[in-house]
Amino acid sequence: MNRRHSLSGRLILLFICVSILVALTVRTGFRYGIQGEFRSLAEPHLSEYIEHLVKEIGSPPDPIAAEKLAERLQIDIQIQTKGQTWSNNGDIVNTERLVFHSHSLSTGRLVEINHDEHRFMLRLQDNDGTILLMTRNRLDNGSLALVIGVTIITVLLLIALTYHLVKRLFQPLQDIGRSVARFGSGELDHRIAIKRRDELGDLANSINTMADEIEAMMEAKRQLLLAISHELRSPLTRARLNAELIQAGEPRDRIIADLQLLEQELAELLETERLGSKHAKLDLQAVDPGQIIDSVIQQYFSTATIRCKHENDSVSMQLDPVRIRLLIKNLLENALRHTPESGEPVKIDSRVSDRVWRVSVKDQGEGIPKEHLPHLTEPFYRVDKARQRETGGYGLGLYLCRVIAEAHRGGLHIESEPNLGTRVLITLPFDEAITGSPSKPGV
Numbered sequence: 001m002n003r004r005h006s007l008s009g010r011l012i013l014l015f016i017c018v019s020i021l022v023a024l025t026v027r028t029g030f031r032y033g034i035q036g037e038f039r040s041l042a043e044p045h046l047s048e049y050i051e052h053l054v055k056e057i058g059s060p061p062d063p064i065a066a067e068k069l070a071e072r073l074q075i076d077i078q079i080q081t082k083g084q085t086w087s088n089n090g091d092i093v094n095t096e097r098l099v100f101h102s103h104s105l106s107t108g109r110l111v112e113i114n115h116d117e118h119r120f121m122l123r124l125q126d127n128d129g130t131i132l133l134m135t136r137n138r139l140d141n142g143s144l145a146l147v148i149g150v151t152i153i154t155v156l157l158l159i160a161l162t163y164h165l166v167k168r169l170f171q172p173l174q175d176i177g178r179s180v181a182r183f184g185s186g187e188l189d190h191r192i193a194i195k196r197r198d199e200l201g202d203l204a205n206s207i208n209t210m211a212d213e214i215e216a217m218m219e220a221k222r223q224l225l226l227a228i229s230h231e232l233r234s235p236l237t238r239a240r241l242n243a244e245l246i247q248a249g250e251p252r253d254r255i256i257a258d259l260q261l262l263e264q265e266l267a268e269l270l271e272t273e274r275l276g277s278k279h280a281k282l283d284l285q286a287v288d289p290g291q292i293i294d295s296v297i298q299q300y301f302s303t304a305t306i307r308c309k310h311e312n313d314s315v316s317m318q319l320d321p322v323r324i325r326l327l328i329k330n331l332l333e334n335a336l337r338h339t340p341e342s343g344e345p346v347k348i349d350s351r352v353s354d355r356v357w358r359v360s361v362k363d364q365g366e367g368i369p370k371e372h373l374p375h376l377t378e379p380f381y382r383v384d385k386a387r388q389r390e391t392g393g394y395g396l397g398l399y400l401c402r403v404i405a406e407a408h409r410g411g412l413h414i415e416s417e418p419n420l421g422t423r424v425l426i427t428l429p430f431d432e433a434i435t436g437s438p439s440k441p442g443v
Contacts, residue, residue, distance in 0.1 A: 060128035081129035172200040282320040305345040331361040338365030355430040368416040377402040
């Protein structure tokens with residue numbers, strides 16, 4: 001499964017990594033650059049200061065002089081000589097358990113440093129003993145933990161604030177993604193609201209420009225199809241009239257059947273283009289959906305074997321009766337075309353529940369492979385590419401059914417398995433707002 005990665009999160013992670021690298025680079029530069037220069041400049045002063053302290057304490061170390069020095073500098077001094085240990089505050093520090101780091105000064109004196117007791121210690125070795133200099137103020141563990149905690153929380157808050165700002169910066173990408181998805185689903189009139197004057201704003205403007213061009217191209221195609229369809233109707237009507245004058249026989253019947261098929265395809269093409277327009281309106285009327293199904297079967301399929309079941313569908317519903325009749329007629333024609341003569345009859349179930357009219361048309365034909373199901377309601381799509389009359393027309397029937405259902409704010413769903421038949425389900429809601437021009441009741 002493909003996992004989605006947050007662009008904002010990855011950008012924050014990149015910022016953190018870059019910050020760490022910058023900090024390490026600066027620390028390394030100070031350590032090997034400025035720190036070395038500082039050591040060379042400060043060490044002579046430090047050496048002279050230490051020598052001054054040792055001289056003031058005396059050799060051998062004088063406790064009285066050490067006590068005066070400790071009082072003046074506000075430090076603790078511990079002197080250890082052969083067989084005797086003295087401290088100005090009376091507390092003796094056991095240095096055997098401490099770890100000291102040795103440093104050699106330019107004067108040759110060796111000094112040892114330690115801060116394991118949460119305070120700074122400087123140990124000086126002398127021929128007559130050892131002098132231990134210590135700061136009096138111990139480092140408070142609680143204060144240190146508080147400082148560390150506050151630092152960590154501050155860093156986390158800064159990261160969270162940065163993430164929020166970066167996410168806000170990339171918010172237009174989500175708007176662009178949603179708009180592109182709506183445009184891809186067929187809302188060709190949708191445009192992205194441009195609120196930025198940066199690269200993302202330029203991207204949104206480019207997508208809007210592309211959408212304008214595609215919409216103009218689709219509208220030009222629609223107008224061309226409408227114009228061609230209208231222009232073909234007149235010669236088709238004349239051809240039909242001339243065909244009626246031909247002597248009765250099989251050639252005449254074939255010509256008339258072909259002309260009727262072509263007229264039907266032109267009518268469906270015109271209807272799909274009309275309903276596909278954003279200015280299309282339905283001729284809504286208060287009708288009985290169950291009666292529409294019965295009238296379609298009686299008018300067009302009186303000799304066919306169709307099992308019709310009604311359930312709570314004797315209600316009044318705002319529908320476009322002409323287009324609903326066309327929808328039912330197309331579904332039944334498809335089902336009968338793919339049902340073998342020796343097979344079970346076509347079943348149509350009409351049911352109203354939860355303020356939704358559901359119509360199901362089921363055949364026992366050869367079924368449809370799953371890879372074709374998502375494309376069956378696309379215009380001019382056919383499973384059989386031969387386009388023979390026995391297997392259907394030119395792929396507009398189911399597309400027209402879907403367009404009619406969607407114009408009523410409903411939907412069309414197809415279920416099919418090879419050798420088990422096909423089931424088409426239409427769902428039309430009662431209370432959805434539908435654009436139309438209501439007229440007087442009637443079918």
